[in-house]
Amino acid sequence: MANVRLPDDFFFGAALSGPQTEGMWKAYGKLENLWDLWSGENLGAFYNRVGSYGGNDMGARYAEDFRIFHELGLSSCRTSIQWSRLMDADGHLNREGADFYHKLLAAAREAGVEVFVNLYHFDMPAYLFRRGGWDNREVVEAYVSYARAAFTEFGQEVEHWFTFNEPIVEPEQRYEHGNWYPFHHDFAQARRVQYGISLAHALAVGAFRELQAAGTVRPDAKIGLINCFTPPYTRENPTPADLEAVRMTDGLGNRWWLDLVTKGSLPTDVLDTLAEHGVHLPVRAGDDAILAQGVVDWLGFNYYHPARVQAPKQTVDEWGNPVFSEEYVWPDAVMNKSRGWEIYPQGIYDFAMTMTHDYPDLDWFVSENGIGIEEHHAARTADGRIDDVAYRVPFVADHLRWIARAIDEGARCKGYHYWGVIDCWSWNNAFKNRYGFVEVDLQDNYCRRLKASAEWLRNVAVTHVIED
Numbered sequence: 001m002a003n004v005r006l007p008d009d010f011f012f013g014a015a016l017s018g019p020q021t022e023g024m025w026k027a028y029g030k031l032e033n034l035w036d037l038w039s040g041e042n043l044g045a046f047y048n049r050v051g052s053y054g055g056n057d058m059g060a061r062y063a064e065d066f067r068i069f070h071e072l073g074l075s076s077c078r079t080s081i082q083w084s085r086l087m088d089a090d091g092h093l094n095r096e097g098a099d100f101y102h103k104l105l106a107a108a109r110e111a112g113v114e115v116f117v118n119l120y121h122f123d124m125p126a127y128l129f130r131r132g133g134w135d136n137r138e139v140v141e142a143y144v145s146y147a148r149a150a151f152t153e154f155g156q157e158v159e160h161w162f163t164f165n166e167p168i169v170e171p172e173q174r175y176e177h178g179n180w181y182p183f184h185h186d187f188a189q190a191r192r193v194q195y196g197i198s199l200a201h202a203l204a205v206g207a208f209r210e211l212q213a214a215g216t217v218r219p220d221a222k223i224g225l226i227n228c229f230t231p232p233y234t235r236e237n238p239t240p241a242d243l244e245a246v247r248m249t250d251g252l253g254n255r256w257w258l259d260l261v262t263k264g265s266l267p268t269d270v271l272d273t274l275a276e277h278g279v280h281l282p283v284r285a286g287d288d289a290i291l292a293q294g295v296v297d298w299l300g301f302n303y304y305h306p307a308r309v310q311a312p313k314q315t316v317d318e319w320g321n322p323v324f325s326e327e328y329v330w331p332d333a334v335m336n337k338s339r340g341w342e343i344y345p346q347g348i349y350d351f352a353m354t355m356t357h358d359y360p361d362l363d364w365f366v367s368e369n370g371i372g373i374e375e376h377h378a379a380r381t382a383d384g385r386i387d388d389v390a391y392r393v394p395f396v397a398d399h400l401r402w403i404a405r406a407i408d409e410g411a412r413c414k415g416y417h418y419w420g421v422i423d424c425w426s427w428n429n430a431f432k433n434r435y436g437f438v439e440v441d442l443q444d445n446y447c448r449r450l451k452a453s454a455e456w457l458r459n460v461a462v463t464h465v466i467e468d
């Protein structure tokens with residue numbers, strides 16, 4: 001292998017979210033969100049009983065964290081505003097919460113790091129969840145007024161906006177697979193929620209365009225959506241039924257969002273198949289015009305693992321839900337055992353080429369990628385650093401090499417954000433799997449400490465060269 005070089009204008013940064021980093025769950029007038037609600041009801045569901053309350057203490061340390069990003073050669077980071085912090089329970093702007101984010105943005109500017117702002121990262125205010133969440137149009141409307149408030153308040157400060165992170169995750173985790181609060185196994189509800197989120201996205205993009213035309217949002221600002229796309233594969237010599245499983249996996253998880261953000265509509269083959277199975281979306285007159293507003297300026301692609309599927313043995317599950325695919329266990333799969341996710345760097349290239357072919361005008365960037373390993377027993381070097389080089393460096397290097405190849409072959413990939421960079425709280429896994437190039441020491445008041453891999457990251461971010 002030879003050295004590989006990424007384009008000069010390719011950017012490197014960090015991906016974060018408000019609910020996984022800020023902590024201060026009750027400060028600055030913050031309301032309870034869904035994670036606080038679940039933590040309050042059952043702390044035992046969270047690894048080592050670490051609930052949503054502390055994040056990784058970034059709420060108190062953001063200036064330090066932005067300096068660390070800068071020192072590592074990173075020019076941007078993406079985090080999210082917490083809806084439950086920016087808005088009060090009457091749906092009005094919470095001034096204390098807004099001021100917190102103004103200070104955070106100012107600290108980033110001072111450190112020379114641009115903040116990309118995402119509006120939603122699985123963190124609905126609890127009182128809106130109790131009213132039906134994304135299954136209720138009034139909550140969709142509440143999100144749009146929150147988005148408007150954010151655009152209005154930060155419209156002159158922020159250049160890169162995103163409506164949602166991974167909009168497929170809540171439908172699946174909360175409503176279909178029953179893994180996350182409220183633990184439903186209701187395929188039809190999951191699709192209604194997916195539809196509600198799609199409308200919310202499109203309405204927010206519409207509001208953004210309107211406020212930009214009015215001068216409230218700066219003229220150079222852009223808006224996008226971020227999703228965890230999973231390049232779909234099946235076994236060798238597939239049957240037509242295996243290919244059908246691929247079509248629906250790809251349709252619900254990938255094409256649904258890609259069509260929404262490039263065409264302003266949803267894939268009709270997917271909707272037709274849903275209808276054939278008695279799953280109907282709560283479509284109202286005028287919805288087509290709403291979805292048409294959903295076309296974005298660019299897209300974020302979170303990549304962790306592929307989807308390997310085959311025809312399901314049973315087409316209805318124990319809860320009466322339709323089943324379109326089941327997992328195909330590829331014998332050659334390399335697994336990250338801490339997380340249970342397959343490591344398949346080529347997937348980033350395959351999906352990049354699919355986008356290049358099927359959505360040729362769409363600009364995008366890798367908005368998350370990373371490896372989370374249980375590191376609390378990991379070797380420390382003589383200077384006290386966690387020695388993670390053996391697994392973190394090849395993981396990132398391999399993904400970057402495939403990205404470089406995709407760019408050479410025409411992919412419109414503009415940059416790479418590594419998930420976390422600094423260890424943070426991962427939902428119900430809490431701090432079990434560590435993603436960072438920078439350790440957060442929970443035994444030492446969240447102290448930040450560079451891991452052995454940090455030097456490698458700095459070198460790549462500065463030189464754009466991935467050495468052999």
Ligand code: FCB
Pocket residue numbers: 017020165166228302368372419426427
């Ligand atoms: C992604 C989420 C992110 C983080 C990583 C590890 O699916 O977007 O919040 O938890 O996984």
